[in-house]
Amino acid sequence: MKLTILIHCPDQSGIIRAVTTFIYEQDGNVVYLDQHVDKQAGVFFMRLECEFELEQSLDNFSREFEKKLAFNFQMDWDIYSDDYRPRMALFVSKYKHCLYDLLTRHSAGELQVDIPIVLSNHPDLEPIANQFAIPYYHIPVTKETKEGAEEKQLQLLKEHQVDFIVLARYMQIVSPTIINAFPQKIINIHHSFLPAFAGAKPYHAAFERGVKIIGATSHYVTEELDAGPIIEQDVARVSHSHSIQDLIAKGRDLERLVLSRAVHFHVARKTIVYNNKTVVFS
């Protein structure tokens, strides 16, 4: 059995020693350890992977962890077993590239998740979901129907036991109802180098400003638009010779890469959110 443990707590002396000693006493072997201290905030972060020869009950282990370790150090913690395959829902609109990218990665065995559903406010991308045999639900969203639509979405997410949501160029604002049901579990891709060009039409704004580099940003969704904790960013060089259409085309490659990396980090339990920022372990 292999467990991944994520911890953050007030910084203090002796944490690593205490945790590694605990793992040792549980007959485990630490195979990866990375830690970070935010000295400004006085917070300690750690990610461990440990292997156990004997089968362990995850519940049991977690209870002991809380009692003997986490309580003393006032830890926020999560423990994940490698046995479990997280379940990811995709929200899409009309853009094909991110949906195609995630489905082909999944199909090629690059993404260790199950994808029980694709949800959309438009019917357009249903053929793509069909190509990959993923159920597609078309739930139209208008100003008037938004509340009801989100209830339907929530119900589907619950039915399909979804663990986290990826907004793969879903062009709608997700309401607090859904955000609160999936705290730090909704990953968005924004097509700019945030915080520059938040909001609508970032490629148009980038063209207007005459930037020499464009970007894409993947972040956890919070109530404030495009202001959640950034997971991953990347950029591409552009010049005066690129039209808005060129920026959009170049941007598609950035969006694909940045979103898939952010999903990978999330799935591999490499992210901790703190103070509206992320620690992303290597």
Add this chain to the structure above:
Amino acid sequence: MKLTILIHCPDQSGIIRAVTTFIYEQDGNVVYLDQHVDKQAGVFFMRLECEFELEQSLDNFSREFEKKLAFNFQMDWDIYSDDYRPRMALFVSKYKHCLYDLLTRHSAGELQVDIPIVLSNHPDLEPIANQFAIPYYHIPVTKETKEGAEEKQLQLLKEHQVDFIVLARYMQIVSPTIINAFPQKIINIHHSFLPAFAGAKPYHAAFERGVKIIGATSHYVTEELDAGPIIEQDVARVSHSHSIQDLIAKGRDLERLVLSRAVHFHVARKTIVYNNKTVVFS
């Protein structure tokens, strides 16, 4: 003799043919030609380098160019002779890295300019100017003395026949008096990926926002702070593990590179400003 010609004018048919025919009739040979059309704005841009076996009078050539070519096509144009070495003034404050970078590049023969003066509101960097035998003028600037200080600056710039100014981390806002005397001839380095984090303390702001990439931007100075036409940008990857001090250290390398590239583009007559954006020819 070698001339570099920069042109922009309303887009229309036949410009390249007309210009290359004109050069031919003047017994010149085009050795480089790059052009660009901004289709949204309907503007044509071109940069040519042409060589002449016979000595030409630049004045004569320019007069013919205006009469036979520029007038018809409503061209904005500049013609530069490679004989002339532009004169660059450096404005600095207390940061050493950009000053050192430009002076060592100059001293190593990488920058085809003369540097008649370094101006500063502080005395701190005088020893560095001395190391490279460049006259250093310390002109203190306070709220009360700003007007007088800028008059002194202007006078020195005039005396030393300065062609363009580089703000090498000069931490003062330059007033319209100077900007208007050197339109599109003042190059600033801003230590962020503009338009993100304009204004003061961009590394602190980047740290606060938790970005995964930081940047630096070189731009021509206009009256609106950090909003002038961008000449060059570059970025570096950062992570949660970098403190503000780390960002500042990483940023120094970006600032050096981006500023020196922008100066190089300007000196090589590769930039045209239009609509608060730049065309930077390759």
Add this chain to the structure above:
Amino acid sequence: MKLTILIHCPDQSGIIRAVTTFIYEQDGNVVYLDQHVDKQAGVFFMRLECEFELEQSLDNFSREFEKKLAFNFQMDWDIYSDDYRPRMALFVSKYKHCLYDLLTRHSAGELQVDIPIVLSNHPDLEPIANQFAIPYYHIPVTKETKEGAEEKQLQLLKEHQVDFIVLARYMQIVSPTIINAFPQKIINIHHSFLPAFAGAKPYHAAFERGVKIIGATSHYVTEELDAGPIIEQDVARVSHSHSIQDLIAKGRDLERLVLSRAVHFHVARKTIVYNNKTVVFS
């Protein structure tokens, strides 16, 4: 009608003027022009796009071009009409990622080609071709059957009027028979930063050498293995913490990007091959 013209010829005075004058006399309008001179080799390269209001016969235009222009300047030239959509064959083996990437880009309208066939020495990827409704031919290749297999391949390529071939991680060496039938029309993706790590297992070799950056290279296929003219390269940073498996996973993203960019350059008629190198116009 829109034509793209690619030219290279001995460098000499007056070429641009002659070409633009010719286009003008044919009632055409130059909408893009880029040129390059290789001063070492004394060769002039140019790419033009020009539009014609009146319909032109491509044959006619080409004949005039040859007679009035190309002959005098000893030009090698190609003229392409935007009307024609090039036909691309994909050769694959067992790796899914490049095949998926090209098929999804094609399906999303990002690639202006037709894809009449996918050829493979293995049956494994047939389901993917089926997903996208592209005919898939499984032609096994062994040492003994190679000659016959290539004849079958050539016949299929001919039947389907294929213009160029993309080796999307096709793990076989293509023989001179096919190379000579498609000169400078076979695009390969090699999973290293050439010329480093040519040949088999480049990620293993990169790991062994301890490089801090890995790469991928797309090139036209010539008889010498991995030594053809490079079209595009890109790189990604790695560290001691990456295993060979990590390099392979990171490399997949590079391979996808670099191959799709090379295909794009080829399809947009932006490449000229000369001296075993490429000019790739912007």
Add this chain to the structure above:
Amino acid sequence: MKLTILIHCPDQSGIIRAVTTFIYEQDGNVVYLDQHVDKQAGVFFMRLECEFELEQSLDNFSREFEKKLAFNFQMDWDIYSDDYRPRMALFVSKYKHCLYDLLTRHSAGELQVDIPIVLSNHPDLEPIANQFAIPYYHIPVTKETKEGAEEKQLQLLKEHQVDFIVLARYMQIVSPTIINAFPQKIINIHHSFLPAFAGAKPYHAAFERGVKIIGATSHYVTEELDAGPIIEQDVARVSHSHSIQDLIAKGRDLERLVLSRAVHFHVARKTIVYNNKTVVFS
């Protein structure tokens, strides 16, 4: 007092626990810990920074470390105190840019080293050393005088208590005599993306091959030319439009950056050499 500890040893269970417990028992506090396991080689690597409120004798600490910890785990280890400022010698030839870069960084307080001497086989750069008040020794090297020259070099290095050597574009091959006196303590900058273009004139070779990206590599010097453990690499995009001179100019910026980063990693005790590769901790 602050100590930095570098360890590598056969991988086995319990190392982190043992080390952190040892630090705890010495009244120390771990403020940074990074570890890595090379699973292929079965080797464990670790870097720790720990602070001690009470003054410690480094000798004492090291003795205890060896006795109670290192012996059992068969550790190779180094312990460095932050009190000590390493002493760096620069070897140069005729190129100015890397020498200028390191001296200005040192002068601006960016490099935590002392620079007691600059050695060169040419007199050309003496004025630069003088600008920064660093003693410069001109020791001509010819085939015949090489042995004697290296003896002089070794003597100077000894006299000035040099800890490590930086070959800042020193265009001579360093002989085993010096390499063995400074094992894994000589840092070279090679102006290519190794292993591509090892040896002489790499920019010429890169131009010839038509690569689209050039690079620079910093490595520890071993007896085999350009084949030592790589510390850092970086790259820059080039195109057909760049001449060899352009590659050389672009390359200077790469060389400056890559060499200064490698020096920084070495000085900050972030590198461990193993199997002709480096672990470079973050």
